[in-house]
Amino acid sequence: MIVHILNSVYGDSTGGRWSATLKTGELLTQRGHRVTLLIAPEDAGKVPDYAGTNIDVVTLRNSGHYDLIASWRARRLIRARKIDAVIAHSGRAIHMLKRAVPTGVPVIAFNHSHNIKRTLKADAFFCITPYMKQIVDAATGATKPAYVISNAVNVPPDELLVRPENPVFTVGAMARMAPNKGVSDLVEALGLLSREGVAFRAVIAGDGEVRAQLEARVAELGLQDRVSFPGWLRAEQKQAFFRDADVICFTSEWDVQPLVILESFAWGRALIGTDIDGPSSCYEDAKTALVVPPNDPFALAVALRRLHDDPVLRSTLATNARRQARGAYADEVIAELLDSHVSDLVARARGGEARRGA
Structure with missing residues (x-):
């Protein structure tokens, strides 16, 4: 009809x-x-x-x-x-x-x-x-x-997923920088990883009222050379963001269904997501994501370290997530x-x- x-x-x-x-x-x-x-x-x-x-x-x-x-x-x-x-x-x-x-x-x-x-x-x-x-x-x-x-979500073709060879472990996040988005928890988790001697870089995209505080905290932790804040990304920049990331972090304390979750799945990237009503219906722990409590930088750091150390798990989560994106989103x-x-x-x-x- x-x-x-x-x-x-x-x-x-x-x-x-x-x-x-x-x-x-x-x-x-x-x-x-x-x-x-x-x-x-x-x-x-x-x-x-x-x-x-x-x-x-x-x-x-x-x-x-x-x-x-x-x-x-x-x-x-x-x-x-x-x-x-x-x-x-x-x-x-x-x-x-x-x-x-x-x-x-x-x-x-x-x-x-x-x-x-x-x-x-x-x-x-x-x-x-x-x-x-x-x-x-x-x-x-x-x-x-x-x-x-x-x-x-638009699911990109396989040929766009190819990453550069042997990059540093790369963590991505994309969010409006508001208190409920939990980006400060990610910054603290990255500080914990740094103290453990883990090599990484992080790209935290987006903007908002707490961005200046987040940048200041990154400086306090001595992570200025490892964490970047590019602001909101244009379409072509998003491609590079998802293609280059090993892991995408969704850290909200409460939310509905942020597109970054679906886009992460569509691009076949391993996801860490918080266990909150709404978004958590999109992913399953150890199958399509690693699920952590909100407001818990230590748990987030543990999940990041786990995915850093286990490329097979990263690949499994990514493959399952991309299959779900094709079938559901x-x-x-x-x-x-x-x-x-x-x-x-x-x-x-x-x-x-x-x-x-x-």
């Missing part, structure tokens, strides 16, 4: 949520659907050039959750374009569009956060992790359709799930059905 989908985000149109909104539309058009991207005027400059694609962009000002004028204008847009389904990536978009849709047009909340309170007015839910689906089902009594649809896999579930929800809405989500 080919349908016309309104894909929208308001309020929080930054970072991973913004990227996921754009990716959702792009994947749906790959399956033949038509997509209208509805966004705030101030976000128009962040949209790629979609000329010649099956995506068009419409801007509409929205002042908040209770902007009735915005809902009235959205209703006219939905009727004029004969929209079949709405996918909304934020609470503000859900509130505006739920008031706007006519009978028979489902509003689907694409949940990117564990804070789902403002999304519960939706008719159905796409949840990026199994843990998030549990939260949604608990809140709704499992009376509305809810599906697990992960963030999507690859663009084409997520495109098929979006296509199937959107089409099913449109058919249900047209037939007036209301079944429990799978």
Whole structure:
């Protein structure tokens, strides 16, 4: 079933949520659907050039959750374009569009956060992790359709994975440098490795409010020549980052489903990840990652030392992770799930059905 989908985000149109909104539309058009991207005027400059694609962009000002004028204008847009389904990536978009849709047009909340309170007015839910689906089902009594649809990742071809010969053991991390991301734990773990005489280099990509503190701590530990902070990476820099790394560290104290996990898997790199709700549903200890407690630099250092000393384990984790990326997170896999579930929800809405989500 080919349908016309309104894909929208308001309020929080930054970072991973913004990227996921754009990716959702792009994947749906790959399956033949038509997509209208509805966004705030101030976000128009962040949209790629979609000329010649099956995506068009419409801007509409929205002042908040209770902007009735915005809902009235959205209703006219939905009727004029004969929209079949709405996918909304934020609470503000859900509130505006739920008031706007006519009978028979489902509003689907694409949940990117564990804070789902403002999304519960939706008719159905796409949840990026199994843990998030549990939260949604608990809140709704499992009376509305809810599906697990992960963030999507492009899996590079094998030839791009080749690393330079005999490099120094290289540790990578990529995160917004905020207190909950646990990057300070990684810095302390690297200090422990240094005191043990382990040869390594580390690349900690990203930026944020605690970056200056992290750089200062690296200097205190005497690691300036071994740890670099390149900031946010462009696409071509990301390739080199993942290709050159032996291990990627995900160190958050709480999080949802950071793309760095999926990208690490896609690039076939060994991962160390924290045991926290949401992200830990993506990996299994000693199979696709080494799992450590959050806020534990010593455990992180032990895991790093283990992977430094055991290239066979690094290779096993990497191989298993790449297989999982291909089977569960690859663009084409997520495109098929979006296509199937959107089409099913449109058919249900047209037939007036209301079944429990799978």
